[in-house]
Amino acid sequence: MLEIKNLHARIAEDETEILRGVNLTVKAGEVHAIMGPNGSGKSTLSYVLAGKDDYEVTEGEVLFDGQNMLDMSPDERAAAGMFLAFQYPIEIPGVATMEFLKTAMNAQRKARGEAQLSIPDFMKRVKEAAGHLNVSMDMLKRPLNVGFSGGEKKRAEILQMSLLEPKLCVLDETDSGLDIDALRIVSDGVNKLRGPDRAMVVITHYQRLLDHIVPDVVHVLSKGRIVKTGDKDLALELEKNGYADYVDAAA
């Protein structure tokens, strides 16, 4: 589903290279975890996948269902099934959450040539998804993410993901800021979306998320490269020993 080949990317503004040859293949139905020290380029990788133009790809390619994803605009990628749950979801004052959800869902449907959702159908979907994720209707009445606590923002991201039903889910530190109960609720929400036609890339620092969302493959990203790949036991080992062994290898 996702093939990243020798991806090099730099910050457009000052040309600092952040990704230095990332190779990663994620097949439909798989869950991959990416771990790695602060500043190693995990969020940058997720932004490059989503199409943020602060970053410039200088080499390599990204194929999404065989299509060259780097040629697509962020909204085209989303309509094609790419979803990024942001590490730091942004507050957008003045944009009502419900209005935003409806606009986003219908925009994607339109891009895919599907019919617009009726209001009752839309409401039903939102209520159902919000119920599962313990997101109150009161939160949904507020402007998008405005005044949401850190954990509420993360839950709102997963709510959006559930409603948009993407093929490829990239979760950037969705666990940070969540309390123990919320972590379980959010993980359950994510696990519900697991399926043979969907792939996930889960960026995290902590093994505890991977207890809930058990990955098929674990990668270590260091200094803009994947320096180690293993199964779920790699996460346990990292938890115990830290990154020292791998970080040096990347230098």
Place this chain on the structure above:
Amino acid sequence: MNASVPIKHTQAESDLIGRFEAAKGVLTGSVAVTALREAAVSQIRDKGLPHRRVEEYKYTDLRAFMKSAAPLAAAADESAVKAILGGQDAFGGLERYRIVVANGAFLPGLSDVEALASEGVSVTSLTGELAGEHGAQLLASPKSAANDGVLALNTAFVQGGVVVKVKEGAEVSRPVELVHVAASAGAQVSRNKIYVAKGAKLRLLETFAGETGAGELNIVFDYDVADTASLVATRLIVGQSDTARLITSIATIGAQTEFKSLGFIAGPRFIRNQQFINFAGENSNAGIYGVTMARDEDLADQTLIVDHAVPHCNSREFFKTVLDGRAKGVYQGRINVAPHAQKTDGEMMTQALLLSEDAEMANKPELEIFADDVICAHGATSGQIDEDLLFYLRARGIPEDEARTLLVLAFLAEAIEEYGEDDVTEGLEARVRDWLAGH
């Protein structure tokens, strides 16, 4: 500059002086009114049209903009007025009464005179009142803008308008739309006096329809809000027009009153919307809001002076401007607090969103405070659409144009929501969308 040295008149100024001579027969009024008209035209003759070296017009050079001045519009043909009113409806299905002023004159036949009378509102023609013994009072200038050039232009050429009186305690059940129709080409100059008596409540909608051709539009609204009364005035200046739109509000507000206004501007080539608000009684609140959209080479100017002449009054000024192309936005807002106007609370904010590199915003919020026990603040911001917000929306599948539209709407909604007249402002979102879509 020596006042005795005659200025060299521009074409427009020569036209205006000629227009005055030609129109003497139609520009009626008492002896005192005629004297005011003569004085006003002398001001134009001596000082010319307001230009950039006059502080209040620094960014809005009417003299440079007005290349010529068309004659005053002739009396309107009622069927033409009807056709224009039928063709454009500023407030859609909103239930309301209507007062029609066309080509500068009140048209009682097209206005809801009787229905308004039954609600305690009388409407008469300004023209008749100008001939009466109190005629000159109807043309009084506000203290804070005694020599304003746009007001002088209005005084010299005012053709007519209405005098609206809401009687004591009357709470008018529906908004009243005062619509100015340009039924044929020519300058349209009118002045309207609105009295809201003690305890009365009026919601006014001010709209403008039709095309003035090469003539300017110069309209004055003079509100007199008595103690414990309430006036809410929503002004919609929309649609394309190549000549100057010059609109002035003068408000004198009594004790314990509520006064609110929204000036919504989208489209005209050159617009000056100026407001002079004077607190004359204590414990009153004024909320002055503005929403401006301008593109291409447009100039949109929102100017206001709020005089806190008495203690214990609150004013809130909140203006939003969206500029595209090479448009220029102007906000000049001044809060004056008199030495004895203690416990004044004034909060002024102007914010601009620039959609292009070449758009330009002149933000000039000012406080002039002579009392010591007051809370006053002002702020001004100017910026572009936040790329991170845009990216977030696009990452959810919302195409760029729609994402920009959402963010512009969100930006403007802050002021519209705070203004708070939901039934009246309901249609504004569609107008913003239209404007963004290039209409």
